[in-house]
Amino acid sequence: MRIALFGYGKMGKMIEEIAQKRGHEIVAKVDVGAEDIDYASMDVAIDFSTPDSAFENITGCFEHGVPVICGTTGWLDQYNEAVDLCNANKSAFIYASNFSLGVNIFFELNAHLAKMMSKLNKYKVSMEEIHHTQKLDAPSGTAITLAEGIINNTAYTSWQLEASGEKIIPITSKREGMVPGTHSICYESSVDSIEIKHTAHNREGFALGAVIAAEWIQGKTGVFSMKDVLNLS
Numbered sequence: 001m002r003i004a005l006f007g008y009g010k011m012g013k014m015i016e017e018i019a020q021k022r023g024h025e026i027v028a029k030v031d032v033g034a035e036d037i038d039y040a041s042m043d044v045a046i047d048f049s050t051p052d053s054a055f056e057n058i059t060g061c062f063e064h065g066v067p068v069i070c071g072t073t074g075w076l077d078q079y080n081e082a083v084d085l086c087n088a089n090k091s092a093f094i095y096a097s098n099f100s101l102g103v104n105i106f107f108e109l110n111a112h113l114a115k116m117m118s119k120l121n122k123y124k125v126s127m128e129e130i131h132h133t134q135k136l137d138a139p140s141g142t143a144i145t146l147a148e149g150i151i152n153n154t155a156y157t158s159w160q161l162e163a164s165g166e167k168i169i170p171i172t173s174k175r176e177g178m179v180p181g182t183h184s185i186c187y188e189s190s191v192d193s194i195e196i197k198h199t200a201h202n203r204e205g206f207a208l209g210a211v212i213a214a215e216w217i218q219g220k221t222g223v224f225s226m227k228d229v230l231n232l233s
């Protein structure tokens with residue numbers, strides 16, 4: 001498979017390594033200031049760039065019929081527009097706030113726990129995410145997906161950074177050293193606490209998931225999720 005990397009930073013480089021090990025060819029590395037992008041050479045684009053650049057990268061690919069796997073977070077106010085452009089151009093698209101298998105299992109666990117906790121009004125939920133100090137967005141995309149999983153299964157209606165309120169999920173975002181990504185959810189009552197936590201030890205899981213998604217999307221048209229790729233439900 002001929003892969004174009006949009007964003008050649010920490011994740012772009014890790015994806016290159018894993019994609020080559022799986023026998024794929026990196027045909028383009030599109031980073032800031034790139035010109036004359038050769039879309040015809042690509043079977044798929046994998047975007048791990050920045051919140052400010054992802055939408056333009058993605059829509060450029062759709063306009064040239066190139067399927068996109070996007071892991072960039074912090075641009076989702078334009079997600080619906082991206083979906084419309086994908087469909088209008090009969091292209092293919094997967095966005096995931098987190099491509100790792102472990103986190104996608106954690107998403108399922110979170111939804112299941114939320115469903116059970118929705119019947120127990122003595123517990124208050126809170127969430128914490130910890131990432132490296134270079135991260136541009138807060139809360140993390142993964143934390144937002146986790147919060148949506150709770151909102152879809154309980155009486156909570158929204159999330160907020162450092163907030164308090166009856167139906168608001170408070171999220172604490174910490175930025176420390178080189179942490180690749182830690183997410184925890186805590187339900188607390190006066191008598192006990194229940195906590196679930198996912199700790200990424202490095203970026204390999206994210207990168208492998210993105211390459212697997214790129215392999216999976218070949219020959220498909222439409223908008224999909226990692227749930228489709230991993231057949232989790």
Ligand SMILES: NC(=O)C1=CN([C@@H]2O[C@H](COP(=O)(O)OP(=O)(O)OC[C@H]3O[C@@H](n4cnc5c(N)ncnc54)[C@H](O)[C@@H]3O)[C@@H](O)[C@H]2O)C=CC1
Pocket residue numbers: 006007008009010011012030031032033048049050051053057070071072073074096097098099100134206
């Ligand atoms: N969904 C997932 O599983 C994961 C998502 N991420 C997200 O991926 C994104 C990238 O993460 P990292 O690689 O750690 O960041 P990074 O800062 O190491 O790399 C970002 C790269 O994008 C480049 N860039 C800037 N403007 C660009 C443009 N117009 N076109 C193409 N590239 C451009 C930068 O020069 C840099 O090389 C972030 O949004 C991060 O939150 C990170 C890890 C996993």
Ligand SMILES: O=C(O)C1=N[C@H](C(=O)O)C[C@H](O)C1
Pocket residue numbers: 073097098131132135136139140141142143180181182
């Ligand atoms: O910026 C990162 O590093 C990460 N970003 C993603 C997010 O915002 O959830 C995924 C992972 O946690 C690493």
